[in-house]
Every structure is written in structure tokens, then in C-alpha cells.
């Protein structure tokens with residue numbers, strides 16, 4: 001049975017796409033510098049599905065595998081413009097040098113482009129990020145007033161840069177852990193809470209609210225709740241604005257969501273998974289605070305439970321010790337080292353161990369995700385897809401889903417979902433991998 005359907009009408013990617021970055025730190029400066037380097041032919045967009053990925057169409061025997069960027073209408077790198085907010089006034093040039101991710105000669109080559117990107121004053125409150133004290137911060141009568149100031153920034157940026165569309169990406173520091181409270185349940189309560197300076201409204205939520213009120217889709221790269229509340233997801237659905245999150249899936253969790261589905265596919269049991277990291281950048285410093293770490297821990301711990309489904313496989317996965325640690329260790333800077341010790345068991349219960357030692361570069365892994373998410377969310381917006389974009393789970397440690405739906409963490413399934421969504425948008429047959437027709 002063919003699963004082709006009519007293509008979904010998608011508005012063309014005409015004009016400039018403004019990418020508004022909350023936080024001008026290690027991830028975002030590596031992203032902006034990378035896009036400029038790629039545009040100038042100094043480097044390749046490695047790690048980016050939108051720039052390097054292909055998509056198979058039709059039967060395997062058809063040999064149709066166009067580049068994704070030729071298959072769906074994405075904004076071109078030449079049409080991107082960047083804006084940012086940060087609690088420090090450093091331009092992207094100074095911030096990139098401070099972050100120390102990219103080598104100095106490359107940053108120097110991009111000096112003029114990076115120096116042009118100066119952050120706007122941020123909405124910040126140290127209550128939510130204990131380890132930082134900002135100087136470049138907005139003052140306001142209350143949280144609604146701050147949101148209105150952000151809305152003005154957004155409108156000015158759009159006008160001054162002649163953008164036809166905008167997207168906003170939260171890649172600022174991880175805030176303290178907050179649970180969903182009554183004030184997050186509906187928009188009226190949320191807005192009243194903003195006016196009353198309620199503690200349950202974190203700065204990241206003020207940015208998300210300002211974006212959605214300005215007609216701008218929102219991407220959450222950190223584990224904070226941010227847009228993942230009934231009030232704001234409802235606002236996004238109502239205004240047909242795409243939203244997605246949470247927490248870019250980069251180093252250790254990326255590997256976890258590659259390895260764990262494989263162990264489960266082979267019905268190998270698990271006794272324990274101990275993950276530890278040393279990290280020396282500003283993110284590591286912020287996560288050294290127990291309240292910010294708790295937000296990250298929740299995000300990192302959930303993947304394994306969802307992938308292994310202990311309720312369906314009690315003999316294999318009902319008694320697992322899963323521990324995640326992050327230690328701030330300045331000498332390593334952005335070059336994180338992650339260790340995983342995995343205690344598994346096989347036939348007749350015989351134990352085995354797997355050790356993974358990942359010497360990764362956090363922001364090098366995260367930068368292409370920012371690019372892909374900005375371009376795909378803009379595509380979703382032009383295709384009229386509002387609300388939670390579950391098809392972008394591929395990029396997140398803690399994917400947002402519709403209420404009552406468990407998140408899909410398996411990287412391969414996430415990739416299939418993403419590519420099938422693109423096929424669906426263009427009216428191509430969905431690929432089920434059944435393949436019986438080859439043997440008829």
C-alpha cells in the first residue's frame with residue numbers, strides 16, 4: 001500500500017532569516033563563527049544534517065537520494081543574520097576568544113564578522129543561575145515589563161536587519177530546577193504571575209513568552225522548563241508557532257542513546273550505568289551549582305529509562321543503578337572528557353562490562369545542532385506546523401512531546417521520524433523498511 005500523499009504547501013524561504021540567540025557563549029559563538037567560516041569556504045559543515053545529509057526516496061532500487069537541502073526549501077546560509085542577548089557586553093569576537101573552543105587564528109580570520117555581533121542587554125536574575133553575576137542586564141518594573149522590553153528588541157532587530165522571518169534559540173546557562181506549578185497551567189495565570197514577579201517564572205520563560213507573543217518560533221537548547229509548560233505550548237499551538245526542546249543531545253547522552261537501543265535490541269540485560277564527566281568551561285562552572293545540576297541531571301537520567309522500558313522487560317531492566325556526575329575541572333575548558341562504565345549481562349545471566357571514554361568537544365558537537373534546528377524550525381513555520389515539533393526529538397536529550405505521550409529517545413527511530421516528516425511534507429512515500437516487495 002502506498003503512503004504517498006499530496007505535498008504540504010510550504011512558503012518559499014525568501015528574504016533573510018534572523019536567528020536570535022539567547023546567550024552568546026561557547027555554543028553560540030562556535031555556531032556563528034562556524035557559519036561564517038563555512039560561507040567563506042574555510043571549513044565544512046560537518047555534523048549538520050541540513051547541510052550534508054541526504055534522504056532516500058522511493059524504493060532502494062530507485063537510487064534516489066537527494067541532499068536534504070535540495071529536497072526541502074531551507075533558508076540558505078547566505079540569508080542568515082544573527083542577533084543575541086547576553087549578561088556580558090562582549091561581542092561574539094571577544095566571547096569566542098574567551099570561550100576558547102576555536103583556535104585563535106580562525107577567530108582572528110573572522111574578526112570583522114564576529115565583532116559586528118554585540119549582544120543586547122539580557123533578562124537575568126541570579127536567583128536562577130547562582131554562579132553568574134551579569135552587568136549587561138535589563139531593569140524592569142516586573143517580569144511582564146521585561147518581556148515587553150524583549151519584544152521591542154525583537155521588533156527593532158527585525159526591522160533594522162530587514163528580516164522576513166525570525167527564530168529564537170535558548171543557549172544560555174542552565175537555570176535552577178523548577179517544577180511545573182499552577183502558574184504555568186494557562187496563559188492568564190502565567191501573565192498574572194509575570195506581573196506579580198512570581199518566582200516560578202524564570203528568565204528563560206520570559207524570553208519564550210516574548211518570542212511567542214512576537215510571532216517567533218522558539219527552540220530550547222538547555223534542560224530548563226522554559227517553553228515546556230502548558231501555558232506556553234498552548235500559546236504556541238494557538239498562534240501556529242513551532243516550539244521544541246529540551247537540551248541539545250551532544251556528548252555522553254548522544255552515545256547513550258546510540259548504545260542503549262542496541263543492547264535492548266539484543267535483549268542484553270543491564271545492572272548499572274555509571275556516567276561521569278570533567279568539564280572546564282563556563283557551562284561546567286554553572287553546572288557545579290547543585291540547583292543547576294539538578295535540572296541537567298533530570299534531563300540526562302530520563303533517556304535510559306525510556307529506552308529500556310523496564311515495565312516491558314522486568315527481567316532485564318527493572319533493577320538498574322544509573323548515576324550521572326559532572327565535575328567542574330577548569331584545565332579542560334570546553335574539551336569535556338566523559339567516562340561510562342556499563343555493567344551488562346547476557347545468556348544465563350553472565351556479567352560483562354563496557355567502558356566508553358569519550359574525549360569530546362561540547363560546543364563542536366552542539367553548533368551544527370543549532371544550525372539544523374534553526375533551519376528546520378523555520379521550515380516548519382513556513383509549512384504551517386505549530387506547537388511541539390516532536391520530529392525534532394533527534395536533537396534533544398529530553399524531547400518535548402504531547403501530554404501523556406512518552407518521549408522517543410532512540411537516535412535511529414528519531415532519525416526515521418525526522419526523515420519521514422520531510423517525506424510527508426513533500427508528498428513522498430514514507431519509508432517503513434518492510435521491503436517484502438523486493439522478494440515477490
Ligand SMILES: NC(=O)c1ccc[n+]([C@@H]2O[C@H](COP(=O)([O-])OP(=O)(O)OC[C@H]3O[C@@H](n4cnc5c(N)ncnc54)[C@H](O)[C@@H]3O)[C@@H](O)[C@H]2O)c1
Pocket residue numbers: 022023024025026027028085086087088099122123124125129132170171172173174175203204221222223247248249250251281282283362363365366
Ligand atoms: N555544549 C553542549 O554540548 C551543550 C549540550 C546541551 C545543552 N547545552 C546547554 O547550552 C547552554 C549553553 O552552553 P555553553 O557551553 O555555550 O555555555 P556558556 O556558559 O559558554 O554560555 C552561556 C551564555 O549564556 C549567558 N547567559 C546566562 N543567562 C543568561 C540570560 N538570562 N540571558 C542571556 N544570556 C544569559 C552567559 O553569560 C553565557 O555567555 C547551557 O545551558 C548548556 O547546558 C550545551
